[in-house]
Structure formats: C-alpha cells, structure tokens
Amino acid sequence: MATFYVMEHNQKHTYFEVLDGLLSHQAYFLDYIKTNHFEDVEMEGLKLFLENNNYDIQLLKNFIEPPLQNLQTKKQTPFGNYYKIAAGIVLVISLGFLVKLSVRNKTSAITNYWIEDAGFKVWMGDNDKSMALNSGMSYYRAEDYKLALEQFVKITQNDTALYYSGISFIKLNELDSAEKVLKQLLPESVYKNKSNFYLSLCYLSNNKTSEGLKILDNITFTENDFEIKRQSILSDLKTNPQ
DSSP, X not given: OOOOOOOOTTOOOOHHHHHHHHHTTOHHHHHHHHHOOOOSHHHHHHHHHHHTTTTOHHHHHHHHSGGGGGOTTSOOBTTBOHHHHHHHHHHHHHHHHHHHHXXXXXXXXXXXXXXXXXXXXXXXXXXXXXXXXXXXXXHHHTTOHHHHHHHHTTOOSXXXXXXXXXXXXXXXXXXXXXXXXXXXXXXXXXXXXXXHHHHHHHHHHTTOHHHHHHHHHTOOOSSHHHHHHHHHHHHHHHHSOO
C-alpha cells in the first residue's frame, strides 16, 4: 500500500517516493513536481517527461510498466514496487533529455543571440491599467513570466504590455504566441525596433529563416548591443545558411 503525504513547506522526497506517489495518483506529488526545481538527474528527467506530456500520469504509467512483466514476484518496498520504478528510471531520464535536447535545438538562435531586457520599475497609478502594468512588470523582473502574462493580458492597446508579453512568451518557449504578440506593435511604437529583433529570433528558431533575415536586413539599431547582434546574425547566416 502506498503511503499518503500531507504537503509540508520545503519537504524533500526521493525519486522513488515521488515516482511511486505519482503512479498511485497522489495529487501531492503532482504538485510537488510542478512547483519545484530539481538538480539531480532522475528528478529532472521525470519533470521533463511530465511537462512535455501534459502531466499525463497514465502515459507515465504505461511507459514504465512494460518492464514489470517478468518482475511480478519481486519483493515490494515501503514505497511500492522498487523494481518497477528502477526499470523505468533509464527510460524516463532518456526521454526527458531527448525532449530537452529538441527544445534546445529549436531555441538555438534565441540562446546564441539573446539580449536580456530586464524591464523597469513602474510607478503605481490609481487605475486598473496602471496597477496591472505595475504588477506584471514586478513579476517580469522577478522572472515569473507566467504570472507576468496574466497581468499584461488585462491591458489593451498598451505598447509596453505587448512588448513585454512577447518577451515573456519567448522566455516560456511559446514562440508562436510571441510572434503573434510582437507583430501587433505599430511602426510608430518606441518598442518597434527592439520587438522586431526578438521577432526575428522567433522566426529563426521556428525555421522561418527568410522571414527573420528579411527583418534584420531592413532595420538598424542605435543601441550598440542590438546592432552588434544584428550584424553577427547576418554574418553567421551568410557563412552557415540554414
């Protein structure tokens, strides 16, 4: 019988406890995986598997249980079937890191040419729009991009909210959403040039090389860091066309 847990702040569990808890559909362990970051390979591989499969526990169970066929008579441990869990470790880790590798390949242009925009302090206003922008920017500066987006989407017809929504989507590796948002900025916007730079990175990472190249060919930057990156990308594309 599986042991059931009550959520405690900063409580740590072993890989075997977590996997056995997930397979027995304990909500505690699903929350534990979703809300924590892990340094050890097993836990990171398990988290990657679940993140990229919509936290489908049945899929995880189906993925792990086939090696169990010849192990039905094996000894049970306090945390469930040790052999079932052990048999699944290599499979989960391998699949998790294959997914991670594919994500890295997809975002290589962003990784190689990224310029960080740290955001800025917003003075608190007395209306809903100002409060949402201030709250969104606070989350953005704290690198909590999901919560930042929840605030930015409340604001309509605001260049700042659109621009930082686009960057937040990129940070979350939602490049299609980032493209849609960044393209909404009008030519007269103060953010237009920089938004085009980030839009070009989205295009390049989504294998839309011609679109990304067209943008970079038709803009220049007064900011040295952006101009240097623009020229570097164009040089690299001409040397190593994709």
